Amino acid sequence: MSPSRTMTLAVNGRPRQVAVAANETLLETLRGMGAVEVKSGCEKGDCGACAVLLDGLAVDSCLCLTWTVAQRAVTTVKGLGTAADPHPLQTAFAERGAVQCGYCTPGFIIAAKSLLDNDTDDPGEDEIRYALSGNFCRCTGYNKILDAVTEAAQVLREEAGVQ
Ligand code: FES
Numbered sequence: 001m002s003p004s005r006t007m008t009l010a011v012n013g014r015p016r017q018v019a020v021a022a023n024e025t026l027l028e029t030l031r032g033m034g035a036v037e038v039k040s041g042c043e044k045g046d047c048g049a050c051a052v053l054l055d056g057l058a059v060d061s062c063l064c065l066t067w068t069v070a071q072r073a074v075t076t077v078k079g080l081g082t083a084a085d086p087h088p089l090q091t092a093f094a095e096r097g098a099v100q101c102g103y104c105t106p107g108f109i110i111a112a113k114s115l116l117d118n119d120t121d122d123p124g125e126d127e128i129r130y131a132l133s134g135n136f137c138r139c140t141g142y143n144k145i146l147d148a149v150t151e152a153a154q155v156l157r158e159e160a161g162v163q
Pocket residue numbers: 039040041042043044045046047048049050051060061062063
């Protein structure tokens with residue numbers, strides 16, 4: 001067993017002290033902290049289920065060693081909105097039927113948030129497909145997910161006063 005050391009990890013704006021082994025992945029740490037909205041799938045960077053935002057950019061948490069992300073902001077899907085005040089992506093996924101079993105949903109929403117925040121607020125289908133190409137869904141057939149991201153982008157542009 002790899003020795004552990006204590007570090008501060010800021011998840012959804014809340015710093016926490018955690019004991020972390022040298023070979024521990026961010027996925028393992030987050031789930032150990034109770035952030036079970038971060039899903040564990042392939043654990044080798046193929047499925048996107050474990051995606052989180054790291055300083056605002058989507059990463060697969062199964063590929064990050066936790067000790068490398070000290071001082072950086074980690075955001076999970078729970079950090080984007082609440083049931084009472086959901087993010088437009090969360091609303092659009094629910095309303096467009098882009099959620100079936102829901103296992104892939106946190107990763108897709110994180111990948112879409114990274115696209116809309118960092119690349120373009122008005123993505124075409126090809127841009128959305130490319131941004132989500134690291135995420136697998138076994139249920140929806142993807143079209144409803146594409147629709148949801150397109151709709152959320154429109155809502156966000158309207159909220160920002162950009163048509
Ligand atoms: S669990 Fe991380 S990419 Fe699949």
